[in-house]
Amino acid sequence: xxxxxxxxxxxxxxxxxxxxxxxxxxxxxxxxxxxxxxxxxxxxxxxxxxxxxxxxxxxxxxxxxxxxxxxxxxxxxxxxxxxxxxxxxxxxxxxxxxxxxxxxxxxxxxxxxxxxxxxxxxxxxxxxxxxxxxxxxxxxxxxxxxxxxxxxxxxxxxxxxxxxxxxxxxxxxxxxxxxxxxxxxxxxxxxxxxxxxxxxxxxxxxxxxxxxxxxxxxxxxxxxxxxxxxxxxxxxxxxxxxxxxxxxxxxxxxxxxxxxxxxxxxxxxxxxxxxxxxxxxx
Numbered sequence: 001x002x003x004x005x006x007x008x009x010x011x012x013x014x015x016x017x018x019x020x021x022x023x024x025x026x027x028x029x030x031x032x033x034x035x036x037x038x039x040x041x042x043x044x045x046x047x048x049x050x051x052x053x054x055x056x057x058x059x060x061x062x063x064x065x066x067x068x069x070x071x072x073x074x075x076x077x078x079x080x081x082x083x084x085x086x087x088x089x090x091x092x093x094x095x096x097x098x099x100x101x102x103x104x105x106x107x108x109x110x111x112x113x114x115x116x117x118x119x120x121x122x123x124x125x126x127x128x129x130x131x132x133x134x135x136x137x138x139x140x141x142x143x144x145x146x147x148x149x150x151x152x153x154x155x156x157x158x159x160x161x162x163x164x165x166x167x168x169x170x171x172x173x174x175x176x177x178x179x180x181x182x183x184x185x186x187x188x189x190x191x192x193x194x195x196x197x198x199x200x201x202x203x204x205x206x207x208x209x210x211x212x213x214x215x216x217x218x219x220x221x222x223x224x225x226x227x228x229x230x231x232x233x234x235x236x237x238x239x240x241x242x243x244x245x246x247x248x249x250x251x252x253x254x255x256x257x258x259x260x261x262x263x264x265x266x267x268x269x270x271x272x273x274x275x276x277x278x279x280x281x282x
Contacts, residue, residue, distance in 0.1 A: 015269070018262045018263060019258075025255060029248075029255065030077075030081035033074060038075065040071030041071035044065070045068065073103075080092045096256050104250070126158055126159075133146070136170075137167070147185060150188055153226040156219040161188060161206060161207065161219070163222065165207055184207065186199070188219050189203055190216075
């Protein structure tokens, strides 16, 4: 545990190795992220309470649970950083520094593994999209998410628009009694810029058309290929985002380690002064 600088009558004891700039910069740095963590926890709790039990069941991790996990983890880390820097507590600062280092290394390893095993990542993403299509009508949030993705990337389905036959409502078999039989969601439709009213029935019967015929009315290319192409076209943007996430972590690690070293030097100075006060002839 750290100690504050000496405040004795002698001039040497007034000297402190602990820099106020480093100390309070680390404190305010952690305070900002501590507030962000509270916001994430609040959003996660609210989203979890207002959702149905089956909401987002097709996704690997429920977004509300993911927000809670990230928020709680960030809250714990920033708490250690805030209190450790303010109280000059080596134990809390070391906990903050070690956890932040482990988190950074895990993110780095995940990025490298995702790049090396890109085929497996693509297969996993394909499974998630197919599950999302399967549960399209089960949850309104999931439906809005899929519609937003298809509009944003100008795509339809996973591999092609025919993937919507996997959904029980859009299934194109003769036994399907649904009114949406052989249809695709309206988010797959080609909409002109001057069209003010969206025809939500525009996707009906599209699965009964071949690719060339359907191409005049809807997006026929799958979202997986569009997503991969977008990633390849925006590598610099994604790299910038990754760097933006890494810099605060590296700054936190650096500041905490500098402050730990300063506190340890201050402890040595206090021990030295204490020894010479008790034994002035040494």
